[in-house]
Amino acid sequence: MPISTLKIKFANIAxxxxxxxxxxxxxxxxxxxxxxxxxxxxxxxxxxxxxxxARIMDETxxxxxxxxxxxxxxxxxxxxxxxxxxxxxxxRVVVRTRVPRMTPELPTISDIYPGANWHEREAHDFFGIVxxxxxxxxxxxxxxxxxxxxxxxxFGA
Amino acid sequence: MIIxxxxxxxxxxxxxxxxxxxxxxxxxxxxLSLLERKAPAWFQxxxxxxxxxPFGLLQPVADGIKLLTKQLLVQxxxxxLLFKLAPVMVIVPAIMCLAVIPFSETIGGRNINLGLLAxxxxxxxxxxxxxLGGWASYNKYASIAAARVVAQNIAYxxxxxxxxxxxxxxxxxxxxxEIVAQQAGAFWHWNILRxxxxxxxxxxxxxxxxCMLAESNRAPFDxxxxxxxxxxxxxxxxxxxxxxxxxxxxxxxxxxxxSLATVLFLGGWHCxxxxxxxxxxxxxxxxALCFAVIWVRWSFPRTQFYGLLNLSWxxxxxxxxxxxxxxxxxxxxx
Amino acid sequence: xSIEAQTLHRETFILNLGPQHPATHGVLRIKLTLDGExxxxxxxxxxxxxxxxxxxxxxxxxxxxxxxxxxxDYVAAMFNTHGYVCAxxxxxxxxxxxxxxxxxxxxxxxxxxxxxxxxxxxxLIDLGGFTPLLYTFDDREQILDLLEAVTGARLxxxxxxxGGVCNDIDDDFIAGTRKFVARLRSRMAMYHALITxxxxxxxxxxxxxPISAEICRKYGATGPVIRGSGVAYDVRKAEPYSIYPRxxxxxxxxxxxxxxxxxxxxxxxxxxxxxxxxxxLERLPSGPIMAEKVPRILKPPKGDCYFNVESARGSFGVRVxxxxxxxxxxxKLRSPCFSNLSIFQECSRGMLLADALALLGTLDLVIxxxxx
Numbered sequence: 037m038p039i040s041t042l043k044i045k046f047a048n049i050a051x052x053x054x055x056x057x058x059x060x061x062x063x064x065x066x067x068x069x070x071x072x073x074x075x076x077x078x079x080x081x082x083x084x085x086x087x088x089x090a091r092i093m094d095e096t097x098x099x100x101x102x103x104x105x106x107x108x109x110x111x112x113x114x115x116x117x118x119x120x121x122x123x124x125x126x127x128r129v130v131v132r133t134r135v136p137r138m139t140p141e142l143p144t145i146s147d148i149y150p151g152a153n154w155h156e157r158e159a160h161d162f163f164g165i166v167x168x169x170x171x172x173x174x175x176x177x178x179x180x181x182x183x184x185x186x187x188x189x190x191f192g193a
Numbered sequence: 194m195i196i197x198x199x200x201x202x203x204x205x206x207x208x209x210x211x212x213x214x215x216x217x218x219x220x221x222x223x224x225l226s227l228l229e230r231k232a233p234a235w236f237q238x239x240x241x242x243x244x245x246x247p248f249g250l251l252q253p254v255a256d257g258i259k260l261l262t263k264q265l266l267v268q269x270x271x272x273x274l275l276f277k278l279a280p281v282m283v284i285v286p287a288i289m290c291l292a293v294i295p296f297s298e299t300i301g302g303r304n305i306n307l308g309l310l311a312x313x314x315x316x317x318x319x320x321x322x323x324x325l326g327g328w329a330s331y332n333k334y335a336s337i338a339a340a341r342v343v344a345q346n347i348a349y350x351x352x353x354x355x356x357x358x359x360x361x362x363x364x365x366x367x368x369x370x371e372i373v374a375q376q377a378g379a380f381w382h383w384n385i386l387r388x389x390x391x392x393x394x395x396x397x398x399x400x401x402x403x404c405m406l407a408e409s410n411r412a413p414f415d416x417x418x419x420x421x422x423x424x425x426x427x428x429x430x431x432x433x434x435x436x437x438x439x440x441x442x443x444x445x446x447x448x449x450x451x452s453l454a455t456v457l458f459l460g461g462w463h464c465x466x467x468x469x470x471x472x473x474x475x476x477x478x479x480x481a482l483c484f485a486v487i488w489v490r491w492s493f494p495r496t497q498f499y500g501l502l503n504l505s506w507x508x509x510x511x512x513x514x515x516x517x518x519x520x521x522x523x524x525x526x527x
Numbered sequence: 528x529s530i531e532a533q534t535l536h537r538e539t540f541i542l543n544l545g546p547q548h549p550a551t552h553g554v555l556r557i558k559l560t561l562d563g564e565x566x567x568x569x570x571x572x573x574x575x576x577x578x579x580x581x582x583x584x585x586x587x588x589x590x591x592x593x594x595x596x597x598x599x600d601y602v603a604a605m606f607n608t609h610g611y612v613c614a615x616x617x618x619x620x621x622x623x624x625x626x627x628x629x630x631x632x633x634x635x636x637x638x639x640x641x642x643x644x645x646x647x648x649x650x651l652i653d654l655g656g657f658t659p660l661l662y663t664f665d666d667r668e669q670i671l672d673l674l675e676a677v678t679g680a681r682l683x684x685x686x687x688x689x690g691g692v693c694n695d696i697d698d699d700f701i702a703g704t705r706k707f708v709a710r711l712r713s714r715m716a717m718y719h720a721l722i723t724x725x726x727x728x729x730x731x732x733x734x735x736x737p738i739s740a741e742i743c744r745k746y747g748a749t750g751p752v753i754r755g756s757g758v759a760y761d762v763r764k765a766e767p768y769s770i771y772p773r774x775x776x777x778x779x780x781x782x783x784x785x786x787x788x789x790x791x792x793x794x795x796x797x798x799x800x801x802x803x804x805x806x807x808l809e810r811l812p813s814g815p816i817m818a819e820k821v822p823r824i825l826k827p828p829k830g831d832c833y834f835n836v837e838s839a840r841g842s843f844g845v846r847v848x849x850x851x852x853x854x855x856x857x858x859k860l861r862s863p864c865f866s867n868l869s870i871f872q873e874c875s876r877g878m879l880l881a882d883a884l885a886l887l888g889t890l891d892l893v894i895x896x897x898x899x
Contacts, residue, residue: 123760178577
């Protein structure tokens with residue numbers, strides 16, 4: 037069961053809980069019940085550690101299932117959620133990160149997981165998230181000249 | 194010039210044959226296309242066309258009217274002369290082949306001494322027509338199809354002609370009338386069972402049939418019009434009667450191929466039990482082979498293109514060569 | 528110019544396997560860069576059927592979104608609804624009565640059989656054999672008749688509700704299903720004789736379109752695609768849900784990774800689904816079909832939750848984030864065909880066009896599922 041080893045690996049990529057850079061670092065790695073939440077491990081990472089998290093997942097032979105965005109307009113942040121699962125035991129890990137809503141930018145993981153290429157294009161379509169280093173961040177589902185992002189909460193019909 | 198009795202009869206006979214052959218080809222195309230829709234319907238547990246006319250017998254008439262009333266479009270950038278010439282180049286050779294095939298002892302267009310050679314010469318022209326049609330359409334799908342047509346037909350001409358050469362070595366004549374006359378009698382006299390000429394004669398018939406399927410671009414060798422890949426292949430840009438002519442030409446080719454198979458291997462107009470020879474036996478055998486052609490189309494998936502070429506170059510041609518060599522040996526010994 | 532200095536100039540041309548094409552099942556466009564008949568690059572262009580279901584999930588109450596779920600993968604619509612309903616139930620803490628669970632599994636597995644039967648027919652049409660489609664549709668019609676009697680729909684089922692199912696099954700359905708299971712079992716030998724043993728079919732499928740397990744992992748391809756590459760990943764066994772832990776069934780896995788392996792996986796899955804249906808019918812308990820006290824306007828507690836089911840095409844996942852109101856804050860639908868199609872660009876490089884289309888056929892794509 038790789039969950040316990042993963043907890044240790046993820047603990048190194050922590051997130052700062054408080055706004056000031058001097059406050060102590062507390063890792064946000066929560067083990068959850070699969071039956072109630074649907075996933076086993078909930079990890080929150082800072083933006084610059086997203087690629088490291090993906091690398092840990094790749095080394096542990098996890099599969100990338102989905103990349104979704106969530107628009108927390110009240111907190112002026114966009115959350116990007118990565119769903120990983122393993123084929124061996126069905127364990128599921130969720131990696132989350134938050135970016136500011138006005139300039140949502142984070143590095144791409146498509147060099148590690150080629151499947152992320154399309155997921156990131158879709159997230160860009162729906163939320164306007166820019167994945168730096170992505171080979172071709174053009175619209176996937178929306179028309180090629182679309183300049184709107186429908187899943188943002190302030191998107192009017 | 195003196196209008197003599199024989200001249201008038203000659204001209205009338207010629208006209209009747211020309212009209213008759215064209216009508217035969219067109220009528221066959223029409224009703225074979227109906228059989229092509231009814232037979233798979235029976236295989237697939239459904240009815241075919243049944244609304245137009247009793248049992249759908251007027252369906253080809255409806256199809257013909259539909260095709261005639263459509264606008265003939267020519268793609269911008271297409272080579273207009275070749276585009277319009279291609280259907281003609283495909284159908285005329287098929288009908289001309291019919292002119293030398295003996296339907297019965299007395300019915301036959303022209304009894305040429307080199308009838309067999311003439312038939313194969315004519316039937317090689319339709320490849321050029323299809324290729325030109327595909328190339329002149331100014332369409333990428335059609336160009337790919339045109340390239341495939343040439344490769345496929347060249348590959349399958351060779352075993353076809355090898356088998357026919359072996360047959361000619363045995364029959365000592367190119368005259369189709371005489372070839373049928375040699376097969377007089379019951380079915381054990383037919384060329385397909387002429388085992389003293391070569392023990393592989395039935396195999397030669399199968400090779401002939403397979404090559405005939407490939408020459409007429411029928412499934413499972415219908416790569417050029419592979420619907421699920423190339424939409425309609427070489428005929429993608431043809432509309433209305435242009436497409437209709439290709440359609441008729443395909444069935445005319447099938448009729449010619451089946452007629453040749455009947456004449457060369459199955460005894461032409463002779464009865465299997467030697468009783469009442471005549472035109473009706475020729476037609477029965479020919480239509481049985483046409484039904485087999487349709488049957489094969491709806492039963493098997495399509496081969497890949499390289500599988501098709503491999504079958505010809507690596508399998509059929511060596512077999513045909515073996516058959517030819519065996520025939521030569523048997524001729525010398527027996 | 529010397530001979531060595533001359534290089535072979537090869538021209539590639541771009542061919543559009545357009546949105547309207549007989550072989551792409553739905554509106555899918557593939558931009559092919561061909562070198563003769565060999566594919567240099569095949570880029571799928573999707574989005575022609577994009578209806579933004581995820582936004583609709585935010586604008587509708589949970590119950591009003593139920594018909595939407597069937598419109599995504601309409602060939603195997605039960606699974607979409609199952610995933611969505613179970614996700615909401617997990618979040619809201621609703622327990623489904625046993626009988627409803629059994630009915631859900633029976634109808635879902637019948638839907639899986641219908642979906643695979645349609646796939647077999649459509650795949651053969653791609654390869655040029657037109658007749659098996661009519662035979663598989665004959666069997667599929669019987670399933671659709673059974674499901675229509677119970678759910679009211681033939682294709683886009685909206686049968687599950689939060690807490691159970693909306694309509695009970697009656698004795699006619701049970702007898703009809705038993706008869707159907709026996710009939711289809713006896714016809715499987717005919718299908719194998721007609722299709723699997725056909726020389727041309729084997730030539731078109733064996734060793735064609737190899738997909739390795741590593742590629743499946745990197746792209747997230749699931750379902751028969753990954754099971755045909757040797758990995759025994761089935762959500763029903765890996766993350767068991769509903770009554771699947773209590774039923775005895777196998778997960779067919781084939782190692783070769785070619786088109787034939789994926790075809791055989793689906794044929795075996797039909798047989799396994801029939802086993803599941805039979806067992807479920809035998810053990811069907813009596814009881815209520817809806818949980819008690821499910822509010823009409825459902826307001827799940829704040830939080831998020833993920834649920835995935837084994838659809839006919841792969842792992843279909845639903846992530847729902849609720850903010851305590853009657854509408855979802857965010858509804859993410861993870862479609863299996865989306866990930867399955869993303870491997871096509873890499874896997875089809877260097878293949879012949881006809882073989883690439885066979886590979887595309889075995890991925891079993893339903894484009895509205897990709898586009899949502």
